[in-house]
Every structure is written in structure tokens, then in C-alpha cells.
Amino acid sequence: MSINATLIGQMITFAVLIWFTMNYIWPPLMKALEEREKKIADGLAAAEKAREELATAEQQAQDAYAEAKKEAAEIIEMARKQSADIVAEAKQTAQREADRIAQTAQAEITREVEQATEILRADVSRLAISAAQKILRQEIDESKHREILNDVANQLGSAS
Amino acid sequence: MASQAHDAGGATGYIVHHLTPLSTGEGFWTLHLDTLFFSVILGGLFLLVFKKAADQATSGVPGKFQNCIEMIVEFVDTQVKDSFHGTSKLIAPLALTIFIWVFFMNAMDLIPVDLLPMVGSLMGMEYMRVVPSTDLNATFAMSLTVFLLIIFYSIKIKGVIGFSKEMLLTPFGPWLMPFNLLLKVVEEVAKPISLGLRLFGNLYAGELIFILIALLPWTIQPLLSIPWALFHILIITLQAFIFMVLTIVYLTMAHEDHG
Numbered sequence: 001m002s003i004n005a006t007l008i009g010q011m012i013t014f015a016v017l018i019w020f021t022m023n024y025i026w027p028p029l030m031k032a033l034e035e036r037e038k039k040i041a042d043g044l045a046a047a048e049k050a051r052e053e054l055a056t057a058e059q060q061a062q063d064a065y066a067e068a069k070k071e072a073a074e075i076i077e078m079a080r081k082q083s084a085d086i087v088a089e090a091k092q093t094a095q096r097e098a099d100r101i102a103q104t105a106q107a108e109i110t111r112e113v114e115q116a117t118e119i120l121r122a123d124v125s126r127l128a129i130s131a132a133q134k135i136l137r138q139e140i141d142e143s144k145h146r147e148i149l150n151d152v153a154n155q156l157g158s159a160s
Numbered sequence: 161m162a163s164q165a166h167d168a169g170g171a172t173g174y175i176v177h178h179l180t181p182l183s184t185g186e187g188f189w190t191l192h193l194d195t196l197f198f199s200v201i202l203g204g205l206f207l208l209v210f211k212k213a214a215d216q217a218t219s220g221v222p223g224k225f226q227n228c229i230e231m232i233v234e235f236v237d238t239q240v241k242d243s244f245h246g247t248s249k250l251i252a253p254l255a256l257t258i259f260i261w262v263f264f265m266n267a268m269d270l271i272p273v274d275l276l277p278m279v280g281s282l283m284g285m286e287y288m289r290v291v292p293s294t295d296l297n298a299t300f301a302m303s304l305t306v307f308l309l310i311i312f313y314s315i316k317i318k319g320v321i322g323f324s325k326e327m328l329l330t331p332f333g334p335w336l337m338p339f340n341l342l343l344k345v346v347e348e349v350a351k352p353i354s355l356g357l358r359l360f361g362n363l364y365a366g367e368l369i370f371i372l373i374a375l376l377p378w379t380i381q382p383l384l385s386i387p388w389a390l391f392h393i394l395i396i397t398l399q400a401f402i403f404m405v406l407t408i409v410y411l412t413m414a415h416e417d418h419g
Contacts, residue, residue: 007297010292010300011305013200017206017207025207025253026233026252026253028217
């Protein structure tokens with residue numbers, strides 16, 4: 001086993017290998033590796049961002065849903081109140097109308113009763129007078145009882 | 161093959177044959193052709209596979225092949241970032257090159273010991289040692305390159321004066337300057353030697369055991385070679401990993417100011 005010129009040959013070979021690796025193999029491989037690393041990191045970051053955005057959107061949707069539900073409940077409540085109001089008002093109107101009709105009828109009746117009373121009174125005074133005349137014609141002296149007759153006639157007349 | 165080796169000198173002959181490199185030239189200028197050939201082929205395979213992944217690399221969804229390569233790259237990058245905190249265009253690619261290249265060279269160990277030498281002998285090659293990291297030249301080539309980088313970055317980051325100070329004044333202050341220098345030189349030189357010898361020793365021993373198992377009767381060979389191969393998968397990866405991590409650590413130390 002001896003050291004000889006092979007050593008020099010091997011050193012040259014080694015130097016060429018190192019030179020070639022340094023210039024043509026290592027840089028492109030490292031570049032690709034670094035680029036891929038960056039790409040993966042970017043991808044992961046983008047995924048993370050998307051996840052966050054999704055969460056935000058979900059939150060927003062939930063909020064909107066809750067809002068809509070609340071609004072719908074409000075609208076329903078309002079409608080219910082309105083319908084109740086309408087019914088109450090209708091009831092009131094009907095009541096008022098009924099009252100009015102009843103009042104009118106009452107007034108009519110009163111009026112008619114008065115009218116009838118009037119007529120009746122006139123008739124009664126007339127009948128009384130005629131009846132009295134019939135009775136008196138036979139018994140009383142006109143001259144004697146003139147004053148009383150006049151008085152009665154006056155009374156009836158004022159009453160009528 | 162085994163029987164031929166036995167003919168040519170028994171078990172010892174077989175082992176020596178397997179551990180002798182196919183070489184050309186004389187003295188220092190000997191070239192181990194098998195080591196050079198396989199390490200260049202495996203280095204080329206490394207570049208081819210990773211270049212393909214680098215060309216395909218996009219920030220989109222990766223395929224299985226792409227994913228596998230990127231896992232290795234990220235693993236290496238993590239190792240580098242764990243210890244080295246500065247900016248360096250060199251350390252991470254260097255670590256990747258070491259890890260994969262050493263792993264590929266070690267993995268040649270798992271190919272049956274006689275397969276490629278047999279093919280070689282058919283092509284007229286007398287010797288062939290297929291695992292480049294069982295050649296001291298291959299491991300020291302890497303550790304020496306790392307050593308040069310350590311010196312280069314030490315001087316670049318700390319300056320000539322800073323580096324000299326560190327070499328001369330630590331750990332015992334200015335009164336023991338020669339002793340400091342001696343300690344520091346030993347410390348620095350120990351780095352490439354231990355790096356190179358560790359990898360070489362592990363793989364050489366592993367290969368030797370495969371060769372020894374190949375010498376046994378074929379009936380009990382699987383009983384030993386299969387567990388050893390499975391265990392060796394661990395050794396292969398571990399040695400590649402250790403070489404890479406120590407390189408990172410040494411270069412990190414070179415970047416830090418201790419003086």
C-alpha cells in the first residue's frame with residue numbers, strides 16, 4: 001500500500017466533483033427547496049386565513065339569522081296587536097251604533113206617546129164637554145150656571 | 161477465480177491478488193487505474209443523479225426520485241446548519257459531495273468480491289480492486305483536500321497574522337511558543353491523517369473479511385457473507401456520514417476565531 005500519483009488524480013477528481021456540485025447541483029436544489037418551503041408556508045397561511053374568514057362569515061350569518069328571527073317575532077307581535085285593536089274598535093263602533101239606534105227608537109217612542117196623549121186629552125175634554133152639555137141641558141138654567149160653565153170651559157181650554 | 165488463486169499460491173495468494181491494484185507507472189508516478197476508474201465512474205454517477213434532480217427541481221409537488229434526492233440534500237443541509245452558522249457557498253456542497261461519493265465508493269464493497277475482477281480478467285486485466293476507498297490514495301486525496309481547505313479558510317477568515325497567532329500563542333501563551341507550534345501542527349496534521357485512515361481502515365478491513373469469507377467452502381459462505389453484508393450497509397453509511405460530519409466540524413473550526 002503506497003501513496004503515489006493516484007493521490008493527485010483523486011484530488012483532481014474530488015475537486016471537480018466539488019466544483020460541479022457547488023455550481024450546478026446545490027444552488028438549484030436549495031432554491032427549489034426554499035421556494036417549496038415558502039409556497040407551503042404561504043398555502044398554510046392562506047388556509048388559516050380562509051378558516052378565519054369562514055368563522056367570521058358563519059358568525060355573521062348567525063347574527064343575521066338571529067336578527068331576522070327577532071324582526072319576524074316583532075312583526076308578528078305587532079300584527080297581533082293590530083288585529084286586536086281592529087277587533088276592539090269594531091266592537092266599539094258596533095256598540096255605539098247600537099246605542100244610537102236604541103236612543104233614536106226611544107226618542108221616537110217618547111214622541112209618539114206624547115202625541116197620543118195630546119190627542120187623547122183633546123178628545124177627553126171634548127167628550128167631557130159634550131157629556132156635560134147633555135146632562136146640563138136638562139137640569140140647569142143657562143143663566144144660573146153660566147159662570148160655572150165658563151169656568152169649566154176655561155179650565156178644559158187651558159188644559160187642552 | 162478462487163481455484164485459480166489457490167493454484168497461484170493458496171489463500172495468501174488469493175488475498176494478495178485481491179488487494180493488489182491494477183497499476184501502471186513506476187515509483188511515485190504509479191497510477192492505480194482501478195481506483196481512478198471506479199471513483200471517476202461513481203463520481204460521475206453522483207453528478208448525473210443529482211444533476212437530474214437539480215434540473216427537475218421545482219417548487220411544485222416532487223416525485224419519488226425527486227423526494228429521495230431532496231431528502232438527502234436536506235439531511236446534509238441540516239447537518240451543516242447544525243454546526244456551521246456562517247455563510248459559506250462551499251461547505252454544504254462539499255459535505256454533500258463527500259457523503260454521496262464516499263457512500264458510493266464504499267457501496268462497491270457489497271458487490272461480490274470476485275464478480276468485477278472476473279469480468280476484468282476476461283478483459284485481460286490481471287488485477288482489480290473495486291472498492292476505491294480501500295485505497296489510501298483515494299481517502300487521503302479527500303482528507304488532504306479538506307486539510308487544504310481548512311488551512312485556506314483559517315488564513316482567509318483570521319488573516320495571516322491571526323492564524324499565526326493561533327498557531328504560536330495557544331494554548332500556553334507566548335512563553336512556550338515552540339511548544340505551542342508543535343502542538344498545533346500535530347493537531348492540524350492529525351485531522352487529515354485520522355480522516356483518511358479511519359475511512360481506509362474500516363473499508364479495507366471490511367473488504368478483507370469479504371475476501372476471507374470467499375475463501376471458505378461455498379456451503380457456509382452465505383451464512384457469513386449475508387450477515388456481514390447487512391452489517392456492512394451500516395458501516396458504509398456510517399463511514400460516509402462520519403467523514404462528512406468531521407469535514408463540516410473541521411471547516412467550522414477553521415471559520416471560528418480561537419485566538
